[in-house]
Amino acid sequence: MSQDATVAYLGFHEKDNLGDDAIYDAVKSQLPGVVFNDVPRLAHEFVFPPSAALERARRPSTLVMGGGTLVGVRYFRLLARLGLAVTKNIGKYAIGVGVQDPGYGGRGSGSGRSELTKWKPILAGFDSVSVRGPRSVELLADIGLTAQVTGDPALILPRPEVPVTDGLIGLNLGYGDDLWGHDPAGVAEQVGIAVRELAGRGHRFVGILMNPSDRKWVEMAFAGVQADILVPADAVTAAREFGRCSAAIVCRLHAGILAALADTPVVSLEYQPKCRDFALSIDDEGSLIRTDRVTGAAVVDRVLNSLADATAIRATKRAAVDRLRxxxxxxxxxxxxxLGVAAG
Known part of the structure; x- marks a missing residue:
């Protein structure tokens, strides 16, 4: 192994979001022994004289853009340019990244209609560009770039090997900066209707948070129903929790991704286009309900159908995830x- 194998990593891990941490853990697992230096991401990390983080990233190294919806977002374009500048352009890899859909009008999307075109000269010089799903491929094709679908990097984490608990349904809610319909409380209310209906049919629930700030939405949905709410320590633990469930109602993107890693049937509340992008990558578009169209009745129907067809869903999901892995x-x-690094 190279004695000085180093990457400058661009992602948004260690910010209380288990999805970004899942990507980071997955990438590190694939590069054993490599030194990771983060490209500075927040204002306080750019103190002058240059911060220790910037000095570490400045050493000649390979730039690795982690997964997550980075491409097509102005904020990350500026950071990608910084990463290219400080790493001396030795190597540039974007593996399993998501592309922000300019058709999404979220309040904090960070993507205007012309933003994606500004990424073309950046990505054109990369050694490799692969993306999360088919919609990301289409968006890059619109600006003249070719990419293949590899799926989200978190899919390469270890698969959980846990017994499924009959009748246990996992619940994850959380919306990031915004969602289709701009009504997070309304979504939680409709999910709560579904939870109470399913609980009345004998199903039990467990809340699985991907971000501690999401607790209020899960508590709202669990009103009147007894259920534990878990904050997994890491992505591997979260995947095990989803693996215990007979089915799951998920909102956060990486809740759906870790459930897929566990073969768990889901009802995916599509709060942003990235959820559809991933679902298409594993042939699971039928699991989606957009958050501006969700009703309690629709969620109940999807859960019951998923439970009835669980064996086939699990087999199809495993085959699709195997292909992406x-x-x-x-x-x-x-x-x-x-990098001159041996496999772990």
Missing amino acids: TQLDAEYSALRRQ
Whole structure:
């Protein structure tokens, strides 16, 4: 192994969001022994004289853009340019990244109609660009760039091996900066209707948070129903919790991704286009209900149908995730060769 294998990593981990941490953990697992230096991301990390983080990232190294919806967001474009500048352009990899859909009008989306075109000269010089799902491929094709679907990097984390608890339904709610319909309380209210109906049919629930700030929405949905609410320590633990469930109602993108890793059937509340992008990558578009169209009755119907067809859903999901894990392995193998690093 190279004695000085180093990457400058651009992502948004260690900010109380288990999804971003899942990506970071997955990437690190594929590059054993490599030193990771973060590209500074927040204002306080850019203190002058240059911060220790910036000085570490400045050493000649390979820029690795983690997964997550980075491409097409102005904020991350500026950070990507910084990463390219300080790493001396030795190597540039974007593996399993998401592309912000300019058709989404979220209040904090950070993406105007012309933003994506500004990414073309950046990504055109990368050694490799692969994306989360088919919609991301289409968006890059619109600006003249070719990419393949490898799926989200978190899919390459270890698969949980846990017994399924009959009748246990996982619940995850959380909306990030905004959602279709701009009404998080309304979504929680409709999910609460579904929870009470399903509880009346004998099902039990567990809340699985991807971000501590999401607790209020899960508590709202659980009003009148006894259920534990868990804050998993890491992505592997979260995947195990989803693996215990017969089915899950998920909102946060990486709740759906970790449930897919566990083969768990889901009803996916599509709060932003990235949820559809991922669902398409595993042939699971039928699991989606957009948050501006969700009703309690629709959630109940989808859950009951998923439970009735669970064996087939689990087999289909495992095959799709296996296909993407193979793609991700090929991408990380190429990156390891560039770094002179042996597989773990």
